[in-house]
Amino acid sequence: MIKTMKARVYITLKKGVLDPQGKAVMGALNSLEFKEVTDVRVGKFMELELEDSSREEAEKRVRKMCEKLLANPVIEDYKVEIG
Amino acid sequence: MKFGVIVYPGSNCDHDCYHVAKHVFGQEAEYVWHKSHDIKGFDCLVLPGGFSYGDYLRVGAIARFSPVMEEVKRFAEMGGLVIGICNGFQILCESGLLPGALIMNRELKFICSDCFIRVENNSTPFTRTYGKGQVLEIPIAHADGNYFVDEETLKGLEDSARIVFRYSTAAGEITPGAIPNGAVANIAGIINEKGNVLGMMPHPERACERELGSTDGRGVFESLIKVLV
Numbered sequence: 001m002i003k004t005m006k007a008r009v010y011i012t013l014k015k016g017v018l019d020p021q022g023k024a025v026m027g028a029l030n031s032l033e034f035k036e037v038t039d040v041r042v043g044k045f046m047e048l049e050l051e052d053s054s055r056e057e058a059e060k061r062v063r064k065m066c067e068k069l070l071a072n073p074v075i076e077d078y079k080v081e082i083g
Numbered sequence: 084m085k086f087g088v089i090v091y092p093g094s095n096c097d098h099d100c101y102h103v104a105k106h107v108f109g110q111e112a113e114y115v116w117h118k119s120h121d122i123k124g125f126d127c128l129v130l131p132g133g134f135s136y137g138d139y140l141r142v143g144a145i146a147r148f149s150p151v152m153e154e155v156k157r158f159a160e161m162g163g164l165v166i167g168i169c170n171g172f173q174i175l176c177e178s179g180l181l182p183g184a185l186i187m188n189r190e191l192k193f194i195c196s197d198c199f200i201r202v203e204n205n206s207t208p209f210t211r212t213y214g215k216g217q218v219l220e221i222p223i224a225h226a227d228g229n230y231f232v233d234e235e236t237l238k239g240l241e242d243s244a245r246i247v248f249r250y251s252t253a254a255g256e257i258t259p260g261a262i263p264n265g266a267v268a269n270i271a272g273i274i275n276e277k278g279n280v281l282g283m284m285p286h287p288e289r290a291c292e293r294e295l296g297s298t299d300g301r302g303v304f305e306s307l308i309k310v311l312v
Contacts, residue, residue, distance in 0.1 A: 017186065018186070018265060020186075020188065020191050021187060021191065022253070033196060038133070069140070069144065074184040075184045
C-alpha cells in the first residue's frame with residue numbers, strides 16, 4: 001500500500017466580501033435564541049490525501065493547488081495544514 | 084460572420100445562442116466542444132450560460148481549465164470578440180479575462196425573472212446599436228450573479244467606462260432597489276481593458292424574439308454583426 005499523508009485546506013471569504021450564507025446562518029442562530037452571535041462567515045474545509053513526501057514539499061504543492069484552483073484570490077483566503 | 088458557441092459539459096444556453104445567431108440573424112454558427120483546440124475561422128466566441136462542470140467548487144472554476152480556454156485566451160489577446168453570458172461571465176472572471184468574481188445572490192435564491200438594465204457604454208462592439216442610457220428589459224436566471232470587485236478595481240472600471248450594463252429601474256434610475264442579486268455598483272455587465280471581451284449576467288439571447296416577451300437583447304447581436312460584416 002502507498003504511504004499517504006493528509007492536508008487540510010480552509011477557505012474563507014476575504015474581509016469585505018459579502019457572505020449571504022453567513023448572514024442567513026447568523027439570522028437562524030439569532031432566532032434560535034443564540035443572541036450572542038454577532039457575525040458568521042461560512043467557508044469551505046477540504047481534506048486532501050497525498051502521496052507521502054516531506055511536509056515542506058507537501059505544503060508547497062498544496063499552496064500551489066490553492067492558488068491555481070481551490071481558492072479564488074479575488075474573494076477568498078486560504079490556510080493549509082499538513083499532517 | 085461566424086459565431087463559435089463553446090459547449091462545456093453542463094452548458095444549457097448553448098442552443099439558444101446558436102439558434103439566435105443562426106436562425107434569428109441568419110449568421111453562420113457552430114458549436115465548439117470544450118476539448119477542442121480548433122477555433123479557426125470564428126469572428127466571435129460565445130461562452131454560454133449553464134452550469135459548467137456542475138459549477139462545483141465555485142461557479143466557472145473548473146471550466147476555466149477546459150482545453151478550449153487556452154484558445155479563447157489567445158483569441159482574446161489577438162483582439163477577437165468574446166462574449167460570456169451568465170455562466171460564461173463567471174468563467175471569464177475565473178479565468179482572469181475579466182476582473183472580479185460572481186458570488187452567491189444576496190438573498191441566497193436562484194432568480195429567474197425579467198430585469199431592467201441600462202446601457203452605460205454604447206461605444207463597445209457589443210452595444211453600438213443601443214443608445215447611451217437606453218433601458219433594456221432582459222431576463223436573468225442565476226444563483227451566483229452577485230458581482231464583487233475590490234474598491235480600487237471598481238474605480239478603474241468606472242473611470243474607464245468599462246461598466247457596460249447596470250441594473251436599473253424601468254425608468255433607468257440606478258438605485259440599490261434595482262439590484263436583484265447584491266452586485267456592487269449595480270453591475271450587470273463589464274468589458275475588458277481592450278474592449279473586446281464582454282461578460283454579462285442577463286441573457287440577451289433570451290430576448291431576441293417577440294414570442295419570448297422582449298426583443299431588447301437583439302442589439303447585442305446586431306452590434307456584433309454590424310462590426311464584423
